[in-house]
Amino acid sequence: MNLAKLRPGETGKITKIGAVGPLKRRLMDMGVLVGEEVRVEKVAPLGDPIEITVKNYKLSLRKSEAEGIAVEVRP
Amino acid sequence: MKGLALKISPAAETQKIITVAVAGNPNAGKSTLINAIAGTRLQVGNWPGVTVEKKEAVFDFGGRKIKLVDLPGTYSLSPYTEEERIARDYLIHENPDLIINVIDATNLERNLYLTMQLLELGIPVVAALNIYDEAENKGYRINTQAIEKFLGARVVPTVATKKRGLEELLAAVVAVGDNPQAHQPRALHYGEDIEAAAQEVEQEIKKLPALADRYPSRWLALKLMEGDRQVLQELHLGGNEAFSGKAVRHLRQAHGEDVEALMADARYGQAAGLTQEILKKTEKQRIEITERIDRVVLNRFFGIPIFLAAMWLVFKLTFDVSSPFADWMDKSINGPFKRWAEALLTLISAPDWLVSLATDGVIAGVGFVIVFIPVIFAMMFFITLLEASGYMARAAFVMDRAMHAMGLHGKSFIPLLLGFGCNVPAIYATRTLENPRDKALTALLVPLMSCGARLPVYVVFVGVFFAAYSGTVIWSLYVLGLVLAVLMGILFKKTIFRGEYPMFIMELPPYRLPGMRSLLIHTWEKGKHFLIKAGTYIFAVSVLTWFLLNLPWGVENKRDSYLGQAGAVVAPALQPLGFGNWEAAASLITGVIAKEIVVGTMGEIYTPKAKEERKEDGPTLGQDLKEMGFSFLAAGKEAFLNVFASFGSAKFSTEEKEKTRPLKMMIQNKFTPLSAYAFMAFVLLYMPCMVVAVAFRHEFGSWKWFGVALAYGTALAWLVSFTIFQGGKFLGLGG
Numbered sequence: 001m002n003l004a005k006l007r008p009g010e011t012g013k014i015t016k017i018g019a020v021g022p023l024k025r026r027l028m029d030m031g032v033l034v035g036e037e038v039r040v041e042k043v044a045p046l047g048d049p050i051e052i053t054v055k056n057y058k059l060s061l062r063k064s065e066a067e068g069i070a071v072e073v074r075p
Numbered sequence: 076m077k078g079l080a081l082k083i084s085p086a087a088e089t090q091k092i093i094t095v096a097v098a099g100n101p102n103a104g105k106s107t108l109i110n111a112i113a114g115t116r117l118q119v120g121n122w123p124g125v126t127v128e129k130k131e132a133v134f135d136f137g138g139r140k141i142k143l144v145d146l147p148g149t150y151s152l153s154p155y156t157e158e159e160r161i162a163r164d165y166l167i168h169e170n171p172d173l174i175i176n177v178i179d180a181t182n183l184e185r186n187l188y189l190t191m192q193l194l195e196l197g198i199p200v201v202a203a204l205n206i207y208d209e210a211e212n213k214g215y216r217i218n219t220q221a222i223e224k225f226l227g228a229r230v231v232p233t234v235a236t237k238k239r240g241l242e243e244l245l246a247a248v249v250a251v252g253d254n255p256q257a258h259q260p261r262a263l264h265y266g267e268d269i270e271a272a273a274q275e276v277e278q279e280i281k282k283l284p285a286l287a288d289r290y291p292s293r294w295l296a297l298k299l300m301e302g303d304r305q306v307l308q309e310l311h312l313g314g315n316e317a318f319s320g321k322a323v324r325h326l327r328q329a330h331g332e333d334v335e336a337l338m339a340d341a342r343y344g345q346a347a348g349l350t351q352e353i354l355k356k357t358e359k360q361r362i363e364i365t366e367r368i369d370r371v372v373l374n375r376f377f378g379i380p381i382f383l384a385a386m387w388l389v390f391k392l393t394f395d396v397s398s399p400f401a402d403w404m405d406k407s408i409n410g411p412f413k414r415w416a417e418a419l420l421t422l423i424s425a426p427d428w429l430v431s432l433a434t435d436g437v438i439a440g441v442g443f444v445i446v447f448i449p450v451i452f453a454m455m456f457f458i459t460l461l462e463a464s465g466y467m468a469r470a471a472f473v474m475d476r477a478m479h480a481m482g483l484h485g486k487s488f489i490p491l492l493l494g495f496g497c498n499v500p501a502i503y504a505t506r507t508l509e510n511p512r513d514k515a516l517t518a519l520l521v522p523l524m525s526c527g528a529r530l531p532v533y534v535v536f537v538g539v540f541f542a543a544y545s546g547t548v549i550w551s552l553y554v555l556g557l558v559l560a561v562l563m564g565i566l567f568k569k570t571i572f573r574g575e576y577p578m579f580i581m582e583l584p585p586y587r588l589p590g591m592r593s594l595l596i597h598t599w600e601k602g603k604h605f606l607i608k609a610g611t612y613i614f615a616v617s618v619l620t621w622f623l624l625n626l627p628w629g630v631e632n633k634r635d636s637y638l639g640q641a642g643a644v645v646a647p648a649l650q651p652l653g654f655g656n657w658e659a660a661a662s663l664i665t666g667v668i669a670k671e672i673v674v675g676t677m678g679e680i681y682t683p684k685a686k687e688e689r690k691e692d693g694p695t696l697g698q699d700l701k702e703m704g705f706s707f708l709a710a711g712k713e714a715f716l717n718v719f720a721s722f723g724s725a726k727f728s729t730e731e732k733e734k735t736r737p738l739k740m741m742i743q744n745k746f747t748p749l750s751a752y753a754f755m756a757f758v759l760l761y762m763p764c765m766v767v768a769v770a771f772r773h774e775f776g777s778w779k780w781f782g783v784a785l786a787y788g789t790a791l792a793w794l795v796s797f798t799i800f801q802g803g804k805f806l807g808l809g810g
Binding site: 017022023024025026027028029030031033034035041042043044045046047048049051055056057058059060061062065 | 150151153155182184185188304335336339340343365369373374375376378379468471472473475476477479485578579580581582583584
């Protein structure tokens with residue numbers, strides 16, 4: 001399961017960040033870390049990007065960027 | 076925390092200056108804080124070699140001289156954007172005496188992540204817990220003393236928008252600046268394994284004075300261990316083996332391959348631990364205002380209509396509010412001001428050429444610069460408002476999908492939209508894009524947006540040839556520009572910018588009401604900057620154009636002026652496009668100053684008027700001043716009314732003006748409907764006007780991107796006009 005596949009309102013725990021290089025670095029700097037809980041808030045009206053809550057703030061990223069983030073869905 | 080009035084005395088006797096770098100996350104209220112402290116004392120310049128703004132202020136406080144240096148907002152000292160690199164470079168290489176770390180008190184954990192990295196530098200830190208009122212309203216209780224103890228740094232709650240806590244903040248700066256030794260930041264402990272490795276690497280670094288002098292050693296050790304790209308690049312290292320090989324191998328054995336992630340975890344671990352310790356939330360189960368607004372603004376169905384309505388409003392307000400003032404400035408300068416300068420020069424019996432140079436060259440040049448001031452100010456104001464309120468990020472979120480298809484970023488929409496009003500503020504508006512690649516690509520497409528100055532050209536030609544469907548034909552030109560922008564965007568994405576994939580990791584900050592003072596200061600700074608930087612170039616080019624138009628001095632026939640000669644040289648290249656005569660070519664050349672001039676030049680060439688005798692009794696100086704005063708008030712009233720009229724429909728007048736009739740007769744003789752349409756397409760696409768050129772130079776710091784815009788614009792103009800004219804002829808539309 002990856003973050004891009006979560007539906008709005010669903011929460012997941014990050015198990016792996018598959019991205020590499022600057023993208024991975026930036027994600028980590030923004031608090032997107034393994035073990036972190038993320039909640040998908042919204043999908044943009046045209047279907048991309050998505051808005052998530054992480055570390056108690058709102059972050060948006062493209063689905064292509066979210067695909068590399070593996071998550072475990074939380075009930 | 077009290078709402079003390081700031082007492083900053085003007086600079087006094089010479090003494091040691093305390094240099095303070097102001098650093099913080101984007102959206103933490105850093106600009107507002109700096110504006111509140113330093114206000115108009117801020118000096119705005121550029122960081123060396125780049126076009127990112129550098130703001131500094133020197134002032135006296137508590138008997139000390141303090142120099143504030145505003146660093147661009149940053150999330151991390153491993154930079155991603157150019158702005159972040161500047162902030163990082165300054166902190167590492169310029170050795171400020173201390174750092175004011177502006178922290179958003181409503182978003183502690185992520186803000187403290189940067190704080191952890193600042194502490195690694197070993198520079199004393201004073202933390203401003205900004206937006207403290209909002210945190211209190213959210214029911215947050217923050218134990219500032221516990222933060223001070225944990226960080227080994229002074230912590231002061233502030234509310235920059237209400238000027239609260241600033242006096243205390245500066246007092247803390249002075250206390251720390253006076254005795255930096257007593258305020259060394261605590262070295263945070265990132266766990267046994269990391270620390271052991273870091274110490275080992277630090278020892279290696281200290282053996283090399285070339286490194287130890289250039290970087291804070293602990294910071295460098297940590298960056299080498301995580302394989303920081305910027306550091307490796309600066310040291311010309313392919314990897315981190317040279318310094319940290321053994322230490323890192325050991326870390327990897329214990330913690331897995333990814334040291335970079337390990338370090339990020341360690342820092343965030345400290346930030347999270349600290350946040351848990353100092354922050355008590357009294358559970359107020361209420362839906363926050365940001366969430367309420369976003370439910371509507373980012374809604375699947377309403378999101379795009381709301382966005383379009385907001386953009387339309389910004390567009391209308393930018394151009395409708397500024398245009399009466401621009402007209403007023405234009406009229407005042409080209410009317411009374413010019414008249415009196417002329418009278419004065421004639422009085423001292425200056426030769427004709429000097430009078431002409433002074434009025435048509437110099438004063439008109441100044442006029443060119445000045446008429447842009449209202450629109451630049453208005454645009455800067457609204458862009459700043461969009462950014463400071465938090466809506467800009469939403470706009471990018473809503474539009475990104477569509478913009479991304481042509482290789483752009485969600486935020487690219489706004490510069491492109493402004494381009495329909497005027498390309499100049501549009502080029503400046505690209506500064507909202509952080510990534511240099513997104514910014515350059517957006518700016519390259521801006522000239523394809525048909526600006527207001529091209530409309531007068533269309534209106535004249537459409538009035539002559541397509542009066543029955545004027546609206547449709549003009550609309551088709553706007554659409555032509557848009558379609559070409561999409562195509563060129565995709566082409567550029569696959570050629571010049573191939574292989575670059577900028578990311579879209581963007582914070583959606585809470586909505587906030589921006590402080591009016593801060594907004595106005597920001598707008599003023601930008602406007603002033605434009606006036607000084609761009610103004611000089613524009614002025615020089617206008618004077619140069621005067622020479623082209625009027626030399627050799629005393630030419631009777633415009634055909635013989637340098638401009639006419641240039642037109643004759645260019646004309647054959649335009650032959651296949653259907654308008655290969657020197658008049659059209661010369662008009663296009665002057666259109667480089669501003670596209671609406673194309674019509675003016677044609678008027679002058681086609682309908683030469685007898686040199687009019689100067690009127691005997693013009694208005695007196697007093698009458699002129701009075702008239703200027705009245706018309707300024709009228710402009711203000713019109714601007715005000717336009718705000719409301721914005722809700723009505725746009726006016727599009729192709730009405731016949733008496734004075735353009737002879738010109739229209741001539742155009743009818745020289746053009747056919749087909750060549751007229753090709754000509755209009757050419758005017759839409761060929762080189763952007765000189766003010767756009769200057770804006771490119773100013774915004775990008777070099778002529779490179781303007782060169783690209785010029786080259787592809789001219790090529791595209793020729794190809795499209797050629798296709799229209801030759802294709803039309805082939806289809807039997809007449810030539």
